[in-house]
Amino acid sequence: MASGLRHSLRLMETWRSIFYTPIYVSVAGGFLEREGLDVEFSTCPPRFPHPLSALHNGAADIVQSGIMRSIIASDWGAETVPLHFAKINSRDGFFILGRQPQETFAWESLRGRRVIPVGFSPMPWASFQYALRRHGIELSELELLTGLSLDDAVAAFREGRAEYVHVAEPVVQQLIADGAGHLLAALGPENGPLAYSSFAATHRFLETQPETAARFTLGFARALRWLSSADSRDVAGAVAGFFPDTSVEVLAASIARYQGQGQWPDSPVLGRPEYENLHDILLAAGLCRERQPYGKVVRTDIAEVALAGL
Numbered sequence: 001m002a003s004g005l006r007h008s009l010r011l012m013e014t015w016r017s018i019f020y021t022p023i024y025v026s027v028a029g030g031f032l033e034r035e036g037l038d039v040e041f042s043t044c045p046p047r048f049p050h051p052l053s054a055l056h057n058g059a060a061d062i063v064q065s066g067i068m069r070s071i072i073a074s075d076w077g078a079e080t081v082p083l084h085f086a087k088i089n090s091r092d093g094f095f096i097l098g099r100q101p102q103e104t105f106a107w108e109s110l111r112g113r114r115v116i117p118v119g120f121s122p123m124p125w126a127s128f129q130y131a132l133r134r135h136g137i138e139l140s141e142l143e144l145l146t147g148l149s150l151d152d153a154v155a156a157f158r159e160g161r162a163e164y165v166h167v168a169e170p171v172v173q174q175l176i177a178d179g180a181g182h183l184l185a186a187l188g189p190e191n192g193p194l195a196y197s198s199f200a201a202t203h204r205f206l207e208t209q210p211e212t213a214a215r216f217t218l219g220f221a222r223a224l225r226w227l228s229s230a231d232s233r234d235v236a237g238a239v240a241g242f243f244p245d246t247s248v249e250v251l252a253a254s255i256a257r258y259q260g261q262g263q264w265p266d267s268p269v270l271g272r273p274e275y276e277n278l279h280d281i282l283l284a285a286g287l288c289r290e291r292q293p294y295g296k297v298v299r300t301d302i303a304e305v306a307l308a309g310l
Contacts, residue, residue: 007212010040012051012060016242018169018254019093020197022264023064024239026223035219037212052082055202061209062201062216064088067275068123068282070200070297075288082200083299086217086268086306089197091188092127093263094118094168097181099160105184107135114143114162116153123196124187126285128166131190133284157181169254170246177250188261194277195270195298206299217306221268225310228266232256268303 011027013020026032032039044063048054051063052070063082070081102109110132118124129139145153145162150171157165158180165181175181199220206213227235236251243251258264272294282288 006036006038007209007215008038008040009212009216010042010059010061011216012042012044012054012063014044014051014064014066016043018239018243018251018258019263020064020088021235021239021255021258022088022220022224022227024242025227025235026220028238028241029223029226031223031226032216032219034222035215037215037219052200055082055200061205061212062199064197065200066121066123066197067195067200067270067278067297068126068287071279071282071292072288074292074296075290080203081297082202083206084195084198084200084270084297085206085213085299085302086199086220087195087197087265087270087274087303088199089263090193090195090265090274091261091263092124092191092194092196093258094124094128094166094187095172095183096128096164096166096185096187097157097172097175098164098184099157099181100163101182102184107132107137107185110137110164111141112143113164114145115164115166116145116148116157116162117166118150118168119146119148119153120150122285122287123281124166124168126281126287127187127191127194130281130284131185131187169258170243170250173250173254173257174246177253186261188263191281192277193262193274194281195274196278198270199268206302213302214305217268217302218309221303221306221310224264224266224268227264232259235259267307269300269307270298270303271300272298 044051054060067084073081232255233252
């Protein structure tokens with residue numbers, strides 16, 4: 001598919017996170033370039049509240065986004081929403097850390113304690129609530145320290161202002177390495193496979209630029225296949241340039257933890273069970289009122305064709 005004219009592509013992420021390692025592998029590993037794509041890669045600028053807004057305003061062609069946003073837009077009455085056509089994360093990538101170790105984590109130990117939940121995005125908090133309630137814990141039983149940015153949340157936890165904090169990698173590994181926190185629970189295995197984060201594009205882009213979308217998805221599928229069997233140290237080396245302030249050792253440990261819990265798929269196809277599982281979480285959190293049709297939000301044929309071409 002790489003033969004012929006090269007195609008330009010504007011690719012945008014929400015923010016920089018090891019959670020999105022498959023994107024960086026695709027870009028830095030040359031997987032997209034080898035499919036004949038000249039990629040302009042960027043992080044969503046402050047003028048847009050999220051990458052789907054960038055799509056709407058013509059500032060990007062393909063974006064990484066939580067499928068949550070398309071579901072919520074549909075629930076609010078949008079007749080069409082950006083289509084999610086390739087899966088990036090197949091699990092929640094957040095963890096619960098405590099100031100004290102527990103040989104076996106007991107969810108009941110959170111009752112009456114001060115907990116800092118993720119405050120910068122609704123989906124991680126919705127997923128955390130879902131796990132809490134499944135273990136019979138209501139939010140009223142926790143003393144929540146909310147409204148903090150990620151940096152402020154980590155600082156507050158380090159200062160002892162809370163017994164528990166809810167964060168993702170590489171913060172998890174940095175807190176563990178510093179002796180400031182102890183890993184107690186992973187939300188990924190807890191809540192199971194779900195359509196957490198994926199690539200989305202407008203109907204118009206997918207209809208008018210089918211070859212570009214196909215080349216992109218094939219390159220991404222090849223990157224996922226490499227990532228699924230690569231040593232964490234090799235992956236860390238491949239993506240280190242995206243994280244200049246994080247040591248390769250911390251990166252490798254963070255990546256190994258994600259690989260160990262099946263964080264990243266070996267196939268870009270976004271299946272219906274994962275969609276419905278995420279939808280259950282959104283409904284339980286009150287982020288949407290009604291179940292939205294899978295086919296309105298997800299398109300699988302592009303990824304299926306890419307898999308056939310591997």
